[in-house]
Each structure stands twice: as C-alpha cells, then as structure tokens.
Amino acid sequence: MLITAWRQFFFFAQSRPRLYALAMARPPCPRRIKGEAPIACFKPVGVPLGDLQEITLTADEWEALRLADCAGCYHAEAAACMGVSRQTFDRILRRARGQVACALVHGHALRIERAADRISNCSPGGRAKRNC
Numbered sequence: 001m002l003i004t005a006w007r008q009f010f011f012f013a014q015s016r017p018r019l020y021a022l023a024m025a026r027p028p029c030p031r032r033i034k035g036e037a038p039i040a041c042f043k044p045v046g047v048p049l050g051d052l053q054e055i056t057l058t059a060d061e062w063e064a065l066r067l068a069d070c071a072g073c074y075h076a077e078a079a080a081c082m083g084v085s086r087q088t089f090d091r092i093l094r095r096a097r098g099q100v101a102c103a104l105v106h107g108h109a110l111r112i113e114r115a116a117d118r119i120s121n122c123s124p125g126g127r128a129k130r131n132c
Contacts, residue, residue: 031060032083033115043109052109059115061096068093 036059043049057065060082067078079089103110 029084029088031063032081033059033063034066034081036114037062037112039112040114041109041111042103044107047107049109052107054109054111055099055103056111056113057096057099058113060092061099062112063115064089064093065096065100 041049041054043052063082064078067073067081068075071078073081075089075093076086079086082089084092100110102108
C-alpha cells in the first residue's frame with residue numbers, strides 16, 4: 001500500500017511540477033510588530049508623488065529597521081522580539097536596508113505598509129535588557 005501511494009505521488013510530482021511547487025509552498029511565519037510607522041510615505045521634496053516610482057517597505061522590514069537601527073538591539077534580541085530566527089531577521093533587515101538605500105539613491109518614493117492586524121506587544125527574550 002505504501003509503495004503504491006509513493007508511486008502515485010511520484011507520478012503526480014513529475015507530471016505537474018509547477019502545480020506541485022505551488023501547492024507545497026510553506027506559509028510565512030507570523031511576525032510580531034510592536035507599532036506602526038508614523039508616516040505612510042516618504043518622497044523627495046518638490047516632485048509630485050504621481051511622477052515617482054514607489055518602493056514598498058513591508059511592516060516587518062520597518063520593524064527590523066526600527067529594532068536594529070533605532071532601538072540599537074542586537075540581531076539575536078531583535079529576532080526574539082519579532083518571533084523569527086536570527087537568520088530570518090538578518091535577511092529581512094538586509095532587504096529593508098537595500099530598499100531604503102535604493103529609494104534614497106534613485107529618488108524614489110518610499111511607501112511603508114500598515115500592519116494594523118499584526119501589532120502586538122513583544123518583550124525581548126533571554127537576557128535582553130533593552131526595550132524592543
């Protein structure tokens with residue numbers, strides 16, 4: 001019975017590789033976000049928003065920037081505060097810094113996503129003494 005089920009699975013995966021890849025996608029883990037950005041969009045002065053290309057900064061990228069650069073938390077502390085691994089936090093932070101740098105260098109508008117549904121109070125894990 002097990003061999004028959006494995007053969008059916010193997011045949012299905014070979015005959016529909018794109019469908020199988022879409023069906024087996026892992027959902028993103030929920031991230032804890034303490035607050036929202038006070039402003040929804042930053043843009044260069046004197047240029048209408050309609051004339052600018054927009055770069056969207058997600059709520060978890062904004063939270064990673066806030067924890068690492070504004071609050072001065074270590075990456076391990078900030079990752080525990082967001083409820084993700086340190087490697088995931090580093091990946092989010094690297095992507096956020098790249099988007100902010102691109103917006104500043106090329107003069108694009110930077111839109112910050114709202115996260116009203118994911119706001120929670122988080123406390124730093126372990127021996128962290130900073131207020132994340």
